[in-house]
Amino acid sequence: MTLPPRLARRLYDNPYVVLAGASLFWAGNVIASRIAVGEVSPMALTALRWLGVMVLLPVIARGALRRDWPVLRHRLPYVALMGTLGFTAFNAFYYVAAHYTAAVNIGIIQGGIPGLVFVLAFLWRGTPARPAQVIGMVATLVGVAVLAAKGDLATLAGLDFNVGDVLMVGACVVYAVYTVLLPDRPAVAGLSFFAGLSIAAFVTSLPLLGAEIALGAFHAPSAIGWATVAYCAVFPSVLSQIFFVRGVELIGPGRAGVFVNLIPVFASVLAVVVLGEAFHAYHAAALALVLGGILFAERVGRPRAG
Numbered sequence: 001m002t003l004p005p006r007l008a009r010r011l012y013d014n015p016y017v018v019l020a021g022a023s024l025f026w027a028g029n030v031i032a033s034r035i036a037v038g039e040v041s042p043m044a045l046t047a048l049r050w051l052g053v054m055v056l057l058p059v060i061a062r063g064a065l066r067r068d069w070p071v072l073r074h075r076l077p078y079v080a081l082m083g084t085l086g087f088t089a090f091n092a093f094y095y096v097a098a099h100y101t102a103a104v105n106i107g108i109i110q111g112g113i114p115g116l117v118f119v120l121a122f123l124w125r126g127t128p129a130r131p132a133q134v135i136g137m138v139a140t141l142v143g144v145a146v147l148a149a150k151g152d153l154a155t156l157a158g159l160d161f162n163v164g165d166v167l168m169v170g171a172c173v174v175y176a177v178y179t180v181l182l183p184d185r186p187a188v189a190g191l192s193f194f195a196g197l198s199i200a201a202f203v204t205s206l207p208l209l210g211a212e213i214a215l216g217a218f219h220a221p222s223a224i225g226w227a228t229v230a231y232c233a234v235f236p237s238v239l240s241q242i243f244f245v246r247g248v249e250l251i252g253p254g255r256a257g258v259f260v261n262l263i264p265v266f267a268s269v270l271a272v273v274v275l276g277e278a279f280h281a282y283h284a285a286a287l288a289l290v291l292g293g294i295l296f297a298e299r300v301g302r303p304r305a306g
Contacts, residue, residue: 012246019247019259022240027266029236030107031274032228033098040225042095043205043212045232046088048221050202052233060238061195068192075186079193082185083200086178091201092208093171101164102277107267108143109168111290114260115140116176124180136296143289190245198237261291 011017036045057065065072072079097106118137121127185193212218221229247259264287271277 013250015247015250018243018250020262022243022247023259023262024266025235025240025243026260027107027263027270029094029232030103030110030263030267031270032231032236033095033106034103034271034275036095036225036228037099039219039228040221041212041217041219042092042099043208044218044221045095045225045229046091047202047205047209048229049091049232049237050087050198050205052229053198053237054202056233056238057195057198060242061191064189064192065195068186068188071186071188072192072196078184078186079196080200080204082178082181083197084204085174085181087197087201088204088208090171090175090178092205093167093174097164097167097171099164101162101168103271103275104268104277104279104283105162105165106168107264107271108283108286108290109165109172110267111261111264111287112140112143112169113172113175113179115290115293116172117179120176120180132296136293139293139296140290141293143286143293190241194241264290 036042040048094106115137118127119141209218219225268279268283268287272279
């Protein structure tokens, strides 16, 4: 079933539709990571996801990549590093973490990325911080700590954390580093840059896949595994990127960035509805701290115009 062209155009021109859609598809990656457990091994999912994107690139980015290749060619080390960090390493941590923790946890911890970006940007680039931003970002990190400790202070004191939560925090740190390095990106179209990162991600995922095979941990995709690979290749990899770029074109990066905060909300709802996971009081507290902290930092901490 396809949408009528006029309706499809109207939806594509609506910033709230495309930005909410991008966040929904990214949240779907959380659910996919849990569905993949027992159906396809983590490194196989990572490599096959980016292989799927490689198949799609000639259709969606051939012209842009051909036009911008002379610029990208001179920045290959940077493109390779960014693809490795933001696409390969992040997803490798992500999919392994899903073997040890719940989708609700993954989604909420992922919501702490803006807090980590704030801290790293301050330490790395000296990005100035307003008091409200500091308060907001501390709240998001406290929210992640509450979630990791399951609301139990004894867990914090004993450093007795779920290994999946720890791996997910590692994924967020990697992605925060990737985000802080993004301002150094070459001056090319967003689709060309995404294509370069995707190619780098596929190439750098192959050694991880080889290690998984050598360790005897490889699990070839089942029918459900292949469906998961297809979802991850099309929706959170390609359509989310296209939708988010379109949203930025329509309302600007500042307003568009706020919609990323919907990811932990969507992920929590999908985890309960699709996977039947339990949603506890400490989940609610962590979600409130993460989202509340980000919104406080963006609303109160934003410099006033004029």
